[in-house]
Amino acid sequence: MAYHHLSPERRQILRVLGTTAFSWSLAGRYARAQGAAPVPGPEQLRIGYQKSAVNLVILKQQGVLERRFPGAKIQWLEFPAGPQLLEALSVGSLDFGLTGDSPPVFAQAAGKDLLYVGAEPPKPDSSAILVLADSPLQRLADLKGKRIALQKGSSAHYLLVRALDKAGLAWADIQPVYLAPADARAAFERKSVDAWAIWDPFYAATELTIQPRVLATGRDLSGNNSFYLAARPFVDKHPQALAVLFDELTRADQFAQDARKDAIKLIASFSGLDAGVVSLFIQRRPRSPVGLLNPRTVADQQRVADAFFKLGLIPRPVTVADIVWAPKAAEFARLART
Template sequence: MPSRSLFNRRPLLSVGLSLSLALASVLPADAATQLRIGYQKSSTLISLLKSNGDLEKALAKQDVSISWHEFPNGQPLLEALNVGNIDVSADVADTVPVFAQAAGAQLTYFAQEAPSPSAQAIIVRDDSPLRSVGQLKGKKVAVTKAAGSHYLLLAALAKAGLKFSDIEPAYLTPADGRAAFENRKVDAWVTWEPFLSGAQQQLPTRTLADGKQLADYQRYYLTSTAFAKNNPQVLAVVFDELVKTGDWLRANPRAAAQVLSPLWGGLDPAIVEQANARRSYQVRLVQPQSLKEQQKIADAFVAEGLLPKAVNALDVTIWKAQ
């Protein structure tokens, strides 16, 4: 059986956002000589750039070096960005900035990936009696809190005429969610790529719903507002390299899977390739109108009492290439 080390548990590296805000620091006004990049296992394009050295070569022309910092998921990643421990966040799911914004974090959107609705789904075991999302009422569902899959679950339940309170949520990391699902400790699991393809190819599963017609699943790249103001030339290089890498991956899916397989804990290249086929990897500048779904996400979480306060998702800073 293919290695599942991608799903192994990693210790949390973060503190709560409330503490993060209290400790927030301001970046120096002079130009950066080192770019500190935070990323996750699922940060595909940044993982490729870390592996091939292209970004380091491009930034060396500006006498800027790079340090890389891995996080278990998007929430601690943005917490680290907010307190000034990193300068740039690799892609995070659309829900994550909404939670950070609700906590008062001062962050700047600088790029986004086009929608990838099929890159997350609600799955059950193949022999489960559950055949529809409506049948999840009263059932235990594993989901990662504040992840994109969390919003997919809310949207799918609403479409089926259910509220979030109609299910029993089990807030679990992808690693713990996979274990609970595999050992039948939960009735369903909501997850994203590459965890989704890993489960589908290694276990007998059925899909109750994916993001199509429910959740666009746009992934965003962020930076601190101070870093964006002081280092536009650095962000321009990062943006250009992300675009190039996304283009290369789409043109070379098998080669990309071979590179990513060892980076993702020896995950079978066939699983990696399937996971990547469900992501757009089309990196583009963020336009205010493209944040409309961010408002839908915020409103859905507020309505269910899962977000501490209402958020104006358009009231954010967006970096513009010069």
């Protein structure tokens, strides 16, 4: 429709109304998708998540799973990082959760009984190695001998391993300081450490508030894959529930992509993060539909495991494929349709 004959004020009003109508249209389509038929499910479903788990947060805020699994007791448990989440999963306190690439490797090496059940595409721009703006460190090679904060066993752990390798440094050339994200940021700001390896949304929050310099992101270093893991008893008893979860998680991702402003408001209201922080970390996040692990993803994850074993950071070698849930494609499609 041509608006050139209207006053600037009228044109602005029509643009706003058009944008609002488009947003409501997207929300309406998502709401209709949420109306998918309820299915027989578990009596309880305990889900572990972090603030960066966009798809899970949207499902939580929209109450989707409560409608898909009527009668099930849905519990949502937040964790500061993947290692803590997988520890809860391994001791029977969780059924399902999302982590980065490194936590499952450490869990498998420790003999934890869990399964990779799904994956999202890589997010290489969503993690970084940071230094303060006035830091003398300019290159990755300058990390030699320096104190670097990181969450042990997290995706940032592997990012740092790869960064040191690229710089021609050994793990023994640095002083790792193992801290959870909140404690690491405090140490970083008071200059108790020289650098910090971290992921979104902590990366985005720090970037906007104290404007550090980025020595490296995951690009060309680490794909920063995201994995859904589940307790083996849950997988054995409720494979159809996993098919429903993947379907709804992928719908949630579509909502995050197509109704970006609404998704930012939803995530910000839940997490307490500033909308600007949420906007920044979602911008770095590619489309993230959820599916079964493919051979390439398993091979990427095996490289993570091999790197940690080579450095002596895990006690034994592990074969990632041993704990990958791999239903036949036709069977999984049947579960999704049922």
